[in-house]
Amino acid sequence: MDTLKQLRDELTYEYTVTKKFFDKYPEGKNNYAPHEKSMKMIDLVSHIAAIFGWPPAILNTSELDISEADKTEKTANKAQLKSVLDQEFKASLAALEQASESDLEPKWALTMDGQKLMEWSKYGAIRHGLNQITHHRAQLGVYYRLLDISVPASYGPSADDQSF
Numbered sequence: 001m002d003t004l005k006q007l008r009d010e011l012t013y014e015y016t017v018t019k020k021f022f023d024k025y026p027e028g029k030n031n032y033a034p035h036e037k038s039m040k041m042i043d044l045v046s047h048i049a050a051i052f053g054w055p056p057a058i059l060n061t062s063e064l065d066i067s068e069a070d071k072t073e074k075t076a077n078k079a080q081l082k083s084v085l086d087q088e089f090k091a092s093l094a095a096l097e098q099a100s101e102s103d104l105e106p107k108w109a110l111t112m113d114g115q116k117l118m119e120w121s122k123y124g125a126i127r128h129g130l131n132q133i134t135h136h137r138a139q140l141g142v143y144y145r146l147l148d149i150s151v152p153a154s155y156g157p158s159a160d161d162q163s164f
Contacts, residue, residue, distance in 0.1 A: 003104060007126055008096045011055070014133050015089045018048060020152035021140055022085060025078045034146050041143055046075050046084070048136045053088030054129040056095035058122050063109040066117075 022045065026032075030042035039047070057064065075081040104123035109116050120128060134154075141151045141158075150160035 003101055003123060004096055004099055007055075007123075007130075008093060010130055011052070011089070011092060011096065014130060014137075015052065015085070017152065017154050018052075018085060018133065018137055019082070021137055021144075022049075022078065022082050024144065024149055024152065025081060026147060026149060027078055029147065030076075032143065032147065034143060039139075041140075042075060044136060044140055044143070045081055048133060048140065049075065049081060049085040049088055051088075051129050051133050051136070052085060053091055055092040055126050058108055058125045058129070059095050059099055059103055061108070062106065063111050063116075065111045065114065067113045 025045060030040065032041045033039060075084055104121060104126070106122055107119055108122045108125040109119040110125075111117060118128075137154065141154075144151050151158045153161050
């Protein structure tokens with residue numbers, strides 16, 4: 001089994017879908033949040049774009065301390081958002097193309113102030129990142145629905161792609 005090819009293929013698919021979501025990003029709505037406990041939309045999309053850059057960090061380190069890692073580049077507009085997404089995707093694709101299957105085996109941890117929160121193999125950590133992309137993009141879909149912005153298809157048609 002070519003695990004790296006599968007990861008590259010999945011990353012590429014998620015990138016393609018996420019680009020469709022980012023194409024619909026509404027200028028002027030950066031501070032929108034559906035609830036006071038929800039992230040502002042600009043923070044959510046900046047986080048999604050940043051997650052696309054996780055594979056090189058995972059492959060080249062043994063852990064990430066999130067108390068020191070909140071350096072997600074905040075985007076200001078749709079053009080910058082799409083640029084960050086493209087840059088992070090390309091860096092991750094290149095890292096996965098250069099990696100070997102054995103590079104996916106070592107343990108990798110998520111920590112906070114030196115305390116281990118979670119630990120996976122590097123493969124598991126990259127998979128977790130892909131799951132995070134899906135999770136947060138679904139959140140973005142809710143924001144779009146509440147703003148009456150059509151929601152792009154992710155894994156089959158969305159309600160906006162069908163006539164009922």
